[in-house]
Every structure is written in C-alpha cells, then in structure tokens.
Amino acid sequence: MSETSVDWPVVKRFLNHFKPYKTQVLIGLALIPVSVAFSILFPWLIMQVIDQQLVPGVYDGLMWWTLGLVLVLIGNYLADAIFNYSLQSAAQHAIRDIRAEMFDRVLHFPRRYFDKTPMGVTLTRLTSDLEAISESFTQGLLSMVRDVLITVALLVFLAIISWKLTLVLILIGPVIYYITELLRRRLRDAYLKSRVVLSQGTGYLQESLSGIKTVQLYNAEQEVLSRYQTYTRGFYKAQSKSNLYDSALYSIIEGITTVSMGLIIWYGSREILAATISVGVLVGFINTLDKIFVPIRDFTSQMASIQRAFAAFDHIEEIFQQDSEHVSTQGEHLSVSELGVLDSFETLVFDEVRFRYTETGPWVLNDVSFRLGKGDRIALVGSTGSGKSTILRLLTKTYDNYHGSIKLNGIELSRIPKAEAGKFFSLMQQEVFLFNESIEFNIGLSREGIDRADVVEAARYVYADHFIDDLPGGYAFELQGNGANLSAGQAQLIAFARAIAGGSEVVMLDEATSSVDSVTEQLIQKAIDHVFMEKTVIAIAHRLSTIQHSDQILVLDKGEIIERGSHGELMRQQGFYANLVEELET
Numbered sequence: 129m130s131e132t133s134v135d136w137p138v139v140k141r142f143l144n145h146f147k148p149y150k151t152q153v154l155i156g157l158a159l160i161p162v163s164v165a166f167s168i169l170f171p172w173l174i175m176q177v178i179d180q181q182l183v184p185g186v187y188d189g190l191m192w193w194t195l196g197l198v199l200v201l202i203g204n205y206l207a208d209a210i211f212n213y214s215l216q217s218a219a220q221h222a223i224r225d226i227r228a229e230m231f232d233r234v235l236h237f238p239r240r241y242f243d244k245t246p247m248g249v250t251l252t253r254l255t256s257d258l259e260a261i262s263e264s265f266t267q268g269l270l271s272m273v274r275d276v277l278i279t280v281a282l283l284v285f286l287a288i289i290s291w292k293l294t295l296v297l298i299l300i301g302p303v304i305y306y307i308t309e310l311l312r313r314r315l316r317d318a319y320l321k322s323r324v325v326l327s328q329g330t331g332y333l334q335e336s337l338s339g340i341k342t343v344q345l346y347n348a349e350q351e352v353l354s355r356y357q358t359y360t361r362g363f364y365k366a367q368s369k370s371n372l373y374d375s376a377l378y379s380i381i382e383g384i385t386t387v388s389m390g391l392i393i394w395y396g397s398r399e400i401l402a403a404t405i406s407v408g409v410l411v412g413f414i415n416t417l418d419k420i421f422v423p424i425r426d427f428t429s430q431m432a433s434i435q436r437a438f439a440a441f442d443h444i445e446e447i448f449q450q451d452s453e454h455v456s457t458q459g460e461h462l463s464v465s466e467l468g469v470l471d472s473f474e475t476l477v478f479d480e481v482r483f484r485y486t487e488t489g490p491w492v493l494n495d496v497s498f499r500l501g502k503g504d505r506i507a508l509v510g511s512t513g514s515g516k517s518t519i520l521r522l523l524t525k526t527y528d529n530y531h532g533s534i535k536l537n538g539i540e541l542s543r544i545p546k547a548e549a550g551k552f553f554s555l556m557q558q559e560v561f562l563f564n565e566s567i568e569f570n571i572g573l574s575r576e577g578i579d580r581a582d583v584v585e586a587a588r589y590v591y592a593d594h595f596i597d598d599l600p601g602g603y604a605f606e607l608q609g610n611g612a613n614l615s616a617g618q619a620q621l622i623a624f625a626r627a628i629a630g631g632s633e634v635v636m637l638d639e640a641t642s643s644v645d646s647v648t649e650q651l652i653q654k655a656i657d658h659v660f661m662e663k664t665v666i667a668i669a670h671r672l673s674t675i676q677h678s679d680q681i682l683v684l685d686k687g688e689i690i691e692r693g694s695h696g697e698l699m700r701q702q703g704f705y706a707n708l709v710e711e712l713e714t
C-alpha cells in the first residue's frame with residue numbers, strides 16, 4: 129500500500145454514495161461477527177464429537193452433535209451468502225448512482241476536455257474503473273476485514289486449546305507472508321502492465337472501429353490488424369506472467385499448508401501419545417488450518433484489488449475535477465430584468481474578439497468586430513483554417529474563454545447560461561451526426577417543447593417532407609449507422625430540419641462543401657433560400673448564391689476580417705474576395 133498515496137477526501141466522497149444503501153451495508157457488517165462465531169463453533173463441535181463421543185465410545189447424543197454440526201455449516205454458508213449479497217447489492221446501487229452522476233458531468237464537459245482526451249479514456253473511466261472500485265469494496269476491503277477477524281479469532285481459539293500447536297503454526301506464518309509479499313509485488317507489476325496495454329488496445333480498437341469506413345476504403349485492414357495484434361500480444365504476455373505468479377502463489381501456499389499439516393500431525397501425535405492433548409484437539413486443529421491459510425492467500429488478491437481501486441479512484445477523480453470548467457460554461461445567474469432583455473433576439477455584437485484554443489496556442493481570431501441585427505444575413509468567407517467555424521463555436525458556447533466582447537442584446541455572452549443562449553441560435557452543421565433512432569427522434573431529439581407537429585413542420589420548412597413520406601414508415605423510419613441508410617444530401621436535410629425544429633431566431637449555417645446529387649442539391653438550396661428569407665442568418669458560405677443573398681460579407685484570413693461589405697462593394701474592391709469569387713466561378 130505504501131506505493132499508492134491515498135486521497136481520503138476522494139474516498140470519502142465515494143463512500144457518501146453508499147449512504148442511501150446503509151441498511152444493506154449494515155446487514156453485511158452485522159454478519160461478520162456471526163461468520164466469526166460459526167468459524168470457531170465448527171471445529172469446537174468436531175472436537176466435542178471426538179472427545180466426548182467417539183473416543184470414549186458413547187453413542188447416546190451423537191445425533192444431536194451431528195445435527196449441531198450440520199446447522200452450524202448451513203448457518204455459516206447462509207451468513208456468507210447474505211454478507212456477499214447485501215454488500216454487492218449496496219455496491220451495485222452506489223456504482224449505478226455514481227455512473228449516472230459521472231455521465232451527467234461528462235455530458236456537460238466543455239469541448240476542450242474532448243479535444244484533449246481520447247474517447248477510450250472517458251469510456252474506461254465510466255466502465256472498468258468503476259467496476260474495479262465496486263469489486264474492491266465487496267471482494268477486497270470488507271472481505272479482508274471479515275477474513276482478518278476470522279483468522280485472529282481462530283488463532284485465539286487454537287491458542288486456548290493448545291498453545292504448543294499454535295506456536296508451530298505461528299512459526300510458519302512469516303514464511304507464508306514473505307513468499308506472498310514477494311510474489312504479490314511481481315503479480316501487481318504484471319497486472320498493471322496488462323491494464324496499460326489493455327487500455328491502449330481498447331483505445332486503438334475504438335478508433336479503428338469508428339474509422340472502419342476509411343480503413344476499408346483504403347484496404348488498410350491488414351495494417352490495422354497487425355497493429356492491434358501488437359497490443360493483444362503485449363496483453364497476452366503480461367497476462368500470462370500474472371497468471372504464472374498467481375498459480376505459483378496458489379501452489380506454494382497449498383504446499384506450505386500440506387507441509388504444516390504434516391508437521392502438526394507429527395507433533396500432535398506425539399503430544400497425544402504423551403497424553404498432553406486429546407485426539408479431538410488435533411482433529412479440530414487440522415480442520416482449522418485450512419481456514420487460516422486460505423485467508424492468508426486471499427489477502428494477496430484482496431490487497432491487489434484494493435490497490436486497483438485506488439488507481440481507479442485517481443482516474444475517476446479526473447472526471448470530478450473538471451468541475452470548475454463545467455460551471456464556467458454555464459454562465460451566471462442573470463437578474464429578472466436581464467432575462468427580460470433576452471426575450472427575443474435584437475442584436476449580436478462582436479467587439480475586438482480574440483480567441484485561441486489553448487493557453488499557449490496561436491491566436492485563431494484576431495480583433496474580430498461585426499454587428500448582426502434582427503433579420504440581417506451575414507456570410508463568412510475565407511480560406512480553410514481562417515477561423516470561420518471558430519466564430520460559430522463561440523456563439524454555441526462550445527468554447528467560452530474569449531477576449532474582447534461578444535454581446536447578445538447588450539449582455540455579455542460569457543455571462544449568459546449555455547441553455548439560455550442556445551434558445552437564440554441553432555446550427556445547421558456540415559458534419560451531421562444521426563442517431564440509430566427514428567427520423568422523428570433525429571429531428572426532434574426529444575427536446576422540451578418540440579412535439580410531432582413541430583417535427584413535421586420543420587421537415588416541411590426545409591423541403592425534407594417529400595423524401596421522408598416516401599420512406600417505409602415515414603417519420604418512424606429507423607436510421608442506421610449515422611444515417612448509412614440515407615443519402616448524404618438527405619442526411620443534411622434531416623440535420624437542417626433538426627436545427628429549424630428548435631424555433632431559434634438566428635440560424636447559423638455551416639454550408640457543406642461536399643457535393644450531393646443534383647435533386648437533393650436543389651432541395652438543400654431551396655431550404656437555404658427559405659431560411660435566408662425568414663430568419664436572421666450567419667452563414668459560413670461556400671455557394672456563390674448563398675454569399676450573394678447576404679447583406680454583409682465578412683472575408684476572413686488568418687483570424688482577421690480583411691474585407692467587408694456587400695457582394696457588389698467587394699467585387700469593386702478587386703481584392704481577396706473578388707479573387708475568391710473568380711475561383712468559385714471557374
């Protein structure tokens with residue numbers, strides 16, 4: 129344990145989750161003394177049967193002793209079963225609650241977290257790390273407490289019936305402990321190694337499966353497989369090593385138990401012949417031996433399990449430590465009058481906004497200023513990486529540590545809670561994610577206040593209704609594998625309908641650059657025209673027609689607005705924009 133530092137507040141927070149299930153924990157704990165009592169009662173009864181009945185040849189009452197033995201055995205099993213069941217049940221309940229709480233946090237994490245944390249890591253935190261803690265709680269910590277108490281009680285019992293035999297036993301104890309400790313260290317190293325390789329392998333597996341289309345497209349199956357095999361080989365090696373130490377430990381302890389048994393029988397027989405102890409004492413002693421050695425052996429795995437739990441505590445703590453960021457994206461508590469100002473969209477003003485994704489990274493937006501009024505349509509154009517999407521990401525509050533000022537109806541955006549700001553803006557994304565659910569779900573997303581009629585209306589708004597009606601089941605049509613059973617254009621229309629269904633006043637459009645078939649292309653164009661006619665729009669525009677429909681065009685280069693104006697004005701300037709348009713036309 130000395131290798132692992134224990135963060136008690138973390139452990140305490142974990143144990144707090146057991147409070148609602150304290151009855152089960154208390155039942156489990158209450159059964160520990162029962163188990164201890166039964167463990168002593170059994171060898172004591174055996175001693176009595178031998179010394180009082182068998183050796184003197186008294187058969188009267190033998191049945192009662194035997195019945196007592198059976199009852200104690202049954203009682204012991206029952207106590208063990210209830211102990212395990214109640215503690216496991218409490219642990220499972222607590223883990224269920226913690227898992228839900230952690231997932232809730234993860235769902236609210238800022239994008240920065242996901243930018244730097246591989247998905248596999250978050251998955252591991254929510255699954256195997258929690259399992260390790262739960263396992264350690266039941267099979268590690270509390271079983272160890274019970275076993276230690278039983279061992280001590282048995283040793284006291286043995287010392288009372290024969291201190292000489294107990295002395296022989298105690299001499300063997302340190303040998304077992306030393307061997308166990310030696311192997312345990314190696315076992316733990318091998319185990320840790322296998323966990324590291326396993327999590328790397330799982331991360332790689334997850335990445336390969338999410339990129340399966342690319343893997344297959346470029347016939348990279350063999351390379352991917354051989355790279356995965358390096359992880360499985362590593363895992364196999366580490367696992368084999370830990371199995372080897374585990375079985376070595378098991379066999380050595382078994383061997384020592386047998387040798388001790390021999391020693392005790394030899395020494396005990398001499399004592400019987402010298403009439404210092406009775407036959408019953410020797411048999412009772414032998415019966416108890418196993419009960420002492422097994423916990424000593426299990427102690428190793430219990431300690432390992434507790435160490436795993438502490439490592440897991442450190443990992444899940446990373447999730448709980450994200451707290452401050454979690455709160456910051458939520459903005460502040462606005463006053464009633466401020467909330468009144470946010471009733472409907474009036475203006476959005478960017479004033480010398482600067483932004484970078486990381487503390488030390490390059491500035492991605494440099495003194496960006498513009499004003500978007502109700503009904504205005506702004507187009508953002510510029511080369512790739514110039515910062516267009518970043519502007520939209522600031523508005524969706526995906527990132528919020530900007531410099532300068534962004535005011536929504538005069539209130540600083542960073543102060544407005546994410547959910548509140550979200551009512552104003554909806555994003556028509558270029559990158560579409562569709563769930564394995566019905567079309568209706570994919571448009572409405574079970575959002576509050578959006579019913580079936582809104583879903584149908586949104587689909588009609590973006591001209592997606594015709595193709596949806598033609599699908600088997602219509603709005604109940606189940607999508608598969610991120611919309612694999614739709615065309616790319618249809619998937620885009622569903623995403624458009626999703627953005628419209630929210631009823632936001634400002635639509636942010638990230639226009640797709642990928643080409644779709646001409647029929648869907650026309651539908652998408654019509655949907656965009658519709659939005660341009662009726663909504664306030666801020667669009668990352670790639671189509672010339674979208675750009676020309678805008679009141680104001682902002683031309684971005686390396687995070688700066690280098691030109692601004694209407695299409696006609698910018699064409700007359702014969703600058704960056706005019707060149708861009710020329711490229712689009714050719």
Ligand SMILES: Nc1ncnc2c1ncn2[C@@H]1O[C@H](COP(=O)(O)OP(=O)(O)OP(=O)(O)O)[C@@H](O)[C@H]1O
Pocket residue numbers: 243485486489492510511512513514515516517518519
């Ligand atoms: N999560 C991120 N972490 C760090 N840097 C990022 C991140 N996202 C984008 N960037 C960087 O910010 C810059 C602007 O990116 P942005 O996505 O805003 O460009 P864009 O103009 O929308 O490009 P495109 O037209 O290709 O979508 C780029 O240099 C990019 O590398």
